[in-house]
Amino acid sequence: MSKLKVAVIGCGSISKHRHLPEYHQNDEVDIVALCDIVTSRAEAMQELYGGTVYTDYEALLKNETIDLVSVCLPNALHAPVSIAALESGAHVLCEKPMATTKEEAEAMIEASEKSGKTLMIAHNQRFVRSHQKAKELIAEGAIGKVYSFRTTFGHGGPEGWSVDGENSWFFRKEDAVIGAMGDLGVHKADLIRYILGEEFTDVSAMVETNAKEGITVDDNAVCLLKSASGVIGTLTASWAYKVNENNSTVIYGEKGVLRLEDDPDYSLIATYTDGSKVNYELGKIQSNAEGKQTTTGVIDHFVEAVLTGATPLIDGQEGKKSLEIILAAMESSQTGKNIKLS
Template sequence: MGKLRVGVIGCGSIAQHRHLPEYRANKHVELVAVCDINEKRAKETAEKWGAAFFTSYEELLNSGTVDAVSVCTSNNFHAPVSIAALEAGIHVLCEKPMATSKQEAEAMIQAAKASGKKLMIAHNQRFVPSHERARKLIASGEIGKVYSFRTAFGHGGPENWSVEGKGGWFFQKEKAFVGAMGDLGVHKTDLLRYILGEEIVEVGAFVETSAKNFADVDDNAVCVLKTESGIIGTLAASWAYVSREDNSTIIYGEKAILRLEDDPLHSLIVQYVNGEVVKYELGRIQSNEEGGQNTSHVIEKFVESILLDQEPPVPGEEGMRSLEVILAALESNETKQIVRVGE
């Protein structure tokens, strides 16, 4: 077959920094179309990447010019655009969080099944070398029984990153549905499920807006999580870490402690109970800061799954389970109760 013809829907920062350059760098892909409701942005992006531009996603999907699309819109459009694309027989790579409710996520999964097309959610943290290595160390029994963990994802906020600054959709509840918890927290619920190899079953959370007085979504969240085997730990998601971003995870096991992305030089440090310390230099995590890993691997894995006709590494079901932990956290904050995930 020839090259995979790809379109990118939504020309904001994530498209500009990740999807467009990574598609362009992929030799199996021809970047043919971009779409944004902001016509000026759509035009400029199209000119920069040598693609056709659309301002209506329906027109792009019905144009017959693309085999696959990336959905990089505001969160409230993830489900409708993904479903429309799948129904049009087009493969979908959707940014996270995949949807704003379990019902939406289920509808996306159903649309993928019905169409026989691929649906992948862009949870790039799974492909970070230190995270992949940690999963293997845990699965092999190297660190013994896992007792606890803590994970954090925080930076100064999307106004420094989003093309629209403080006026952007990130801060508007009807478009974003959730703030730091959905933007950053869902990365970590997905990561924990992946690294630990088990589901999170219970959540207690505090979700606050304390730093962004112009926003009507959360900017600081702290959750306590419990997995099916009884591992307990914390997850913090924040847009109020004003200096260096924090993207670290620490796993406490009976034979060793794993420190992931916690040290500027060594992306994985294993501290064994006998005092031995092993430091790995595995390449940095991808970040919005300079010097971060330059590819998220998400695009190549998505393209590969289409070309080889394999299930994508992060299918809709996985995206939905990671979203359900976030939904449980929001419910816990509202009800002041511990919430069981997925109920």
């Protein structure tokens, strides 16, 4: 069987560290095209992985026969480029947040349905072993009824990771639209929905820009969430954790507590009301730090979904539900009101 032809649009850090190496390691695909408005970035990736270099995604989609497209661009471009790729007949893996408005997300889903092509959103936290194990434990009733949670994603900011450093698009409202909440908060919104297997009905938040000078997006947020069954908890996203990254989640239930990515040695610790405790060593979570790059599982899952015709774990509808929590948090902060989600 011939290999699937891949194009990666946007050759910044997420492509360099995640998408391209993971496509390269997958035997089912060939990287045939790379696109970036900065030619040298695409050429640097071409030296490693081959493929034709483009600076215009429309020219790429017109000139190449592509099976799979990764959209690794600033948030404001996620929807238009994903829609164009779907309409060209390609399956699309789009970075998170999938879009910057509910309407954009719906247009992406519609383009996927119309074209009959797969749309997947790259929420990699669902593939972390500790997160998957916690979901299993909760589903089988190990900690009984879940009462509350706290989930956090914070680090020193994208300047240490983004290809443009302090001049990164992440800090500009016209490109990013949403700051730390779009970068980190949406990960945790998706994760807590996944682990609990529940949707959220109420969102209240305080979203601030109080840590970085000269940026036009949020960099610190604390949100209160309530689920359909009445589970309440906090979601925190921050670019102001300057010493240590925090990517932890703690879930409190009637029979025990699950601590995920909250300990240096054990990725999941389950402590029960009967006095028992289980420490799980399930491998390290993804980190942006040098030397800590592990395979996310996102690319392999996307390729397999396309090959088998299965619905991916995070399709457009799933991406949209996670985005809506973030959009509600932004609205809550602006209006000072609790926002109801349908």
